Amino acid sequence: MTQTSAYPTRQGNYASINGLDLYYERSGQAQEGSVPVLLLHGGFGATGMFDSVLTPALSAGRDVITVDLQGHGRTADIARALRYDTMADDIAALIRHLGLPRADVMGYSMGGGVALQTAVRHPDLVRKLVAVSAPFKRSGWYPESLAGMDRMGAHIAAHMLQTPMYQQYAQVAPHPDDWPQLWDKMGDLLRQEYDWSAQIAALSMPTMIVVGDADSLAPSHAAEFFGLLGGGQRDGGWDQSGMTPHRLAILPGTTHYDIFMSALLPAAVTPFLSSEVQP
Known part of the structure; x- marks a missing residue:
């Protein structure tokens, strides 16, 4: 189907992969030699999460592919737990389905975790990686954020029915009655312990970490994340040789x-994705 918007034409389609009918949209005006970028939304979000700023900005000169992850947006849920690794495998399968040799992968929050695991599990498919507001270990979240994750479950769903979050979900979800199930699965996902320190340290593709200075994880955690990649260890030098x-x-x-x-x-992100920086 074709949708109209303030930025170049977006085309929505489904890819049947890993037992999912995975919904994705393509937009942009790709220039010769440009590498597509996949954008992965946060929890309870969908492709439209990036409509106001990010998708239009990145669409100039490149193909932008936004994805509705399992149980989100127009992608119906299946009998499978929500996990970063399985959703990462979905993204890798989509890249192959689209016949792309490689892509840049950028994710926000939950989508950032999926982007990280896509790079870890399928490094041959990821040219550059951008993780936005996503820690590399569960303890990277502030304690109050973790407490909210610990409380998350189906019992919260009814209290969210009057929110824009639910209204956006109900507008596009194939099965809006799955709303409580999504809250249960999200709670289960966010309570899983993880520490990807060793996996992050082994990444070779150029990686950008982006956080807010008042984010749900501390700037010091982002600096630690950067350090795992070898960043921030010495003076970059007048000729940038130390970068x-x-x-x-x-x-x-x-x-x-x-x-x-x-x-x-x-x-912040566009110069990184557009540069010729190589590992």
């Missing part, structure tokens, strides 16, 4: 809940 191919951006006046709508995000 790594990796980047760290801490966006001022930005929280976990508005970073994906901030004009600072594409301003």
Whole structure:
């Protein structure tokens, strides 16, 4: 189907992969030699999460592919737990389904975790990686954020029926009655312990870490993340010889809940994705 919007034509389709009918949209005006970028939304979000700022900004000169992850947006849930690794395998399968040799992968929050695991599990398919507001271990979240995750479950769903979050979900979800199930599965996902330190340290593709200075994880965690990649270990030098191919951006006046709508995000990310930096 074709949708109209303020930015170039978006085309929505489904890919039958890994037992899912995975919904994705393509937009942009790709220039010769450009590499597509996949955008992965946060929990309870969908492809439209990036409509206001990020997708239009990145669509100039490249193919932008936004994806509705399992149980989100127009992608119906299946009898499978929500896990970062299985959703990452879905993204890898989509890249192959589209016949792309490689893609840049960028994710926000939950989508950032999926992007990280896509790079870890399928490094041959990821040219550059951008993780926005996503820690590399569960303890990277602030304690109050973890407490909210610990309480998450189907019992919360009814209290969210009057929110824009539910209204957006119900507008596009194949099965809106799955709303409580999504809350249960999200709670189960977010209570899983993980520490990807060793996997992050082994990544070779250029990686950018982006957080807000008032995010749900501390700027110090983002700096630690950057350090695992070898960044921030020495003076970059007048000739930049001491720099790594990796980047760290801490966006001022930005929280976990508005970073994906901030004009600072594409301003930070676009030069990284457009550069010729190589590992």
